[in-house]
Amino acid sequence: MEALRNCWQVAAYAGEVGDGILARTFLGEAVILFRDPAGVAHALLDRCAHRCLPLSRGKLAGGLVQCGYHGMRFHPDGTCAGVPGQDTIPARATVAAFPVAERHGFIWIWMGESAAADPASVPDAEWFANPAWETVAGYHYIAADYRLLVDNLLDLSHETFVHQDTIGNGAVADSPVTAQLVDGRVKVHRFMSNCPPPPFYKQTTGFTTNIDRWHTTFYEPPGIVVIENGSMPAGTDIAAAKQRRILNFITPETATSSHYFWGVARQWELGNTALSDGIRADVIKTFDQDKVLLEAQQRVLDSDPSLQAFPVTIKIDAGPILGRRLLESKLAESRLVPAGSA
């Protein structure tokens, strides 16, 4: 699949990589994630150098990955540590390794040129770790092209029609949206003034009368979408607002499937676990609704390979169109980099 490779993408929550091997596919390549005895995370191609058994069918033994077929052992960097029944190690007995970094509760993976992987450039996910915010986090597997999910997050008018029982009502689709490029990111903004609070807002903010509400969405290709969101009683100052950040890290699994790591950070009632549990349940319900739509959309696209572009464009597509354009320009840039160069 064509994808941006020279960038850090979320591979897993740090807690998902424990004592064993976690197998997961990124950008069409099967990978294993594991930790060495010092707790440092590593990623290798999930394919033994000998006869191609997935290494995920093996085990960790003494800080090495041991293949589950003929027992060849590999160091965390993919070089061979030993071959049963012989003293010599074949020259090509190496498994490809991918750069990995652990930050803000995530394991990040670099699926491109290793030499270009700079740990200092790991994207900022500090809301997941900042004590001034309380974050509810989760994961959805989406059997759809990651770009459909990015489109979805850059066009929140769908809340009106898809999420009426949680975050949507008529005010979202009725309020105008602006989309622009700012500092290399797409910025989409919508302000909804003097509107009734949708059910999720009533339950989580306590605002029961009309509110002023905003969404400001930032997209950084290929798959990082941060939505700054807040609401306050209609006509009051922003100081009265309850603010949230909806954090979306989307990593392609294949051309038609995606890993969706998400978090909802809030700045009020930190430590209120009942509130966190309520938010978690409603967010899962909301993203389940998106999953159903995105997967249905993907099935239609799969059924007609001649469909190159969506047939009709309307005003609310401003964000998704800009997002696709920015992604395409990044892909075009990456095509200019000769294979094998850093």
Ligand code: FES
């Ligand atoms: S396939 Fe892995 S050791 Fe033979």
Ligand SMILES: [Fe+2]
């Ligand atoms: Fe949605």
